[in-house]
Amino acid sequence: MNRSFTLIFLAYLALASCCTAQNMQSAQGSPTEEPTTTVPAVQPENHSIAAQTQPDIIIGPNDSITIVALESDEISKTWRVNSDGDLALPLVGVIHAAGLTARQFEQKLTHELKRYIRSPQVTVYVSDFKSQPITIAGAVHHPGTFQLEGPKTLLEVLMIGGGPDSAGPTLILTRPVESGPIPMPGAHLDSTGTRNSVELRLSDVLDPSTAVSNLEIKPNDVISVAMKPRLVYIIGEVLRPGAVELVTQDSVSIMQVLAAAGGLSKMAAPKNSAIMRIDAQGLYKPVAMIDLKRVMVGKIEDRMLKPGDIVVVPSSNLKTYTSAASMTAINTGIFVLTRF
Numbered sequence: 001m002n003r004s005f006t007l008i009f010l011a012y013l014a015l016a017s018c019c020t021a022q023n024m025q026s027a028q029g030s031p032t033e034e035p036t037t038t039v040p041a042v043q044p045e046n047h048s049i050a051a052q053t054q055p056d057i058i059i060g061p062n063d064s065i066t067i068v069a070l071e072s073d074e075i076s077k078t079w080r081v082n083s084d085g086d087l088a089l090p091l092v093g094v095i096h097a098a099g100l101t102a103r104q105f106e107q108k109l110t111h112e113l114k115r116y117i118r119s120p121q122v123t124v125y126v127s128d129f130k131s132q133p134i135t136i137a138g139a140v141h142h143p144g145t146f147q148l149e150g151p152k153t154l155l156e157v158l159m160i161g162g163g164p165d166s167a168g169p170t171l172i173l174t175r176p177v178e179s180g181p182i183p184m185p186g187a188h189l190d191s192t193g194t195r196n197s198v199e200l201r202l203s204d205v206l207d208p209s210t211a212v213s214n215l216e217i218k219p220n221d222v223i224s225v226a227m228k229p230r231l232v233y234i235i236g237e238v239l240r241p242g243a244v245e246l247v248t249q250d251s252v253s254i255m256q257v258l259a260a261a262g263g264l265s266k267m268a269a270p271k272n273s274a275i276m277r278i279d280a281q282g283l284y285k286p287v288a289m290i291d292l293k294r295v296m297v298g299k300i301e302d303r304m305l306k307p308g309d310i311v312v313v314p315s316s317n318l319k320t321y322t323s324a325a326s327m328t329a330i331n332t333g334i335f336v337l338t339r340f
Contacts, residue, residue, distance in 0.1 A: 057150045059097045059105055060131020060219070061085045068123040069113065078127055091116050102126055134217060136161035138225035139168065148219060154205055155213040157223060164202060168226030172199050179218045184211075195222075202226075232305045233334070234261045236313035237268035242335035251304045252340050254295060257311055260337040264292065269316045275303065276310040284310065 059065060061083050069075045074090040081087055085098025092112040097105050106124040113120035129147035134157060137143050141162025148157075154173070158164070174195040175182050187198040202225065204212040217223075231243040232252055239262030244252060254275075264270055270292035276284045292313065294300045305311065 057102050057126050059085075059100055059102065059126060060129075061098050062130035063098075063126055064128035064130075065097065065102070065105070066125055066127040067109070069109075070121045071117045072113065072120070075113075081131075098131070132219040134219065135222045136225075137222065138171070139165050139227045140225050141165045148217065152217050153213060154200075154215040154217055154223070155208060157217045157221075158205060158225075161223075164206075164225055166228045167202055168228045169202055170199050171202055171205060171223060171225040172197060173215075174222045174224075175218060176220050179220060182215075184215065229336075230307035231334070231336070232257055232307060232309050232311070234258065234311040234313070234337075236273075237265040237315045238313055239263055239265055240335070240337060242337040245336050245339045246307055247339045249340050251306055253302045253304055254290070254292070254311060255302050256340065257305060258292065258296075264313065267315045268292075269314050270296075272314050274312045274314075275305065276312060277306070278308055 059081060061081055063081050064078050065081065065087075066078045067075050067089075072091065079087050079089070081097050085096055086094050087097050088094050089109075092109065092115075095109065095112060100108065102124050106122050109124065110120050110122045113122065126149075129149050132148035133145050134148055135145050136157065140158070141164075143161060146157075146160050152160075158171075173182060173184075174190065174197045176195055177189070177193075181187060182196045182198045184198045184200065187196055189195075190197040200212050204210045207213055230246040232246065233243045234257050235241045238258065241261065244257055244260050246252060258264070271294075273290050273292045274286045275288045275290065277287045279285050288303065290303060291300065295302055
């Protein structure tokens with residue numbers, strides 16, 4: 001049974017009990033001498049220190065690396081790799097760094113310094129990343145562009161963005177074709193021909209035991225988390241029960257929802273209609289009874305509805321409607337009538 005419609009059906013049963021008792025419920029966010037800044041505070045506080053002990057981190061253009069050479073004070077400082085991936089250092093001159101790991105560059109620099117120093121002792125680590133950008137967009141707490149700072153899984157990257165926030169059931173990962181394919185079923189070339197793309201279930205990404213969760217993210221990947229649909233439902237005795245989706249506005253009137261549903265059916269009892277809303281405990285409760293007939297002729301004011309609200313139009317034959325609603329819940333899902 002469709003979970004969304006099940007919740008709505010349970011809400012209707014709660015309303016039916018309320019109507020029988022006639023008890024209406026009420027209404028209840030060039031070199032640099034200074035180290036450069038790294039990714040925002042969502043990173044662990046000791047992340048840059050940890051980078052010093054990760055020999056597999058790859059140096060890229062525009063990254064800053066810190067060199068500690070015990071016998072050479074003029075080299076022992078922070079240097080910015082230029083856009084060609086080179087460094088211009090005292091003694092050794094221009095040396096290519098991009099594409100090497102911190103350990104590999106350390107070994108290369110040590111070899112070069114042996115021409116001038118008997119037993120050079122060199123330590124190298126990446127102190128500021130500029131070459132490994134990723135973008136996290138959509139329904140996360142902190143969307144934006146971040147630096148990978150070494151190997152990261154999809155789950156780890158999602159947490160860099162603060163985790164999901166009012167997210168839908170899926171996310172889309174795209175990757176430049178030059179970075180290679182995305183090793184996931186369903187991955188394909190997008191319409192631009194420049195990026196590979198795959199749609200993944202968010203529940204799989206959040207499960208650390210899955211291959212999706214442990215998928216390695218590469219520089220220039222874009223992760224876009226789908227927004228949770230903002231729906232207002234109308235059920236009961238209308239011609240087209242279903243929902244309207246709020247895309248460009250934050251609320252919608254009852255009359256707009258009723259019009260999208262095609263109006264009242266012949267079996268409707270509009271004077272006993274109700275608005276249901278989820279309370280703090282996550283349960284649907286009636287917050288207002290409303291006579292739709294009087295709203296339609298302008299005798300009482302229209303009401304504005306929020307995402308998640310349900311308009312229930314009861315039948316003049318409650319037993320018949322309850323049975324029909326049960327069959328609907330079993331056989332169909334929520335149909336989106338229109339979008340506002």
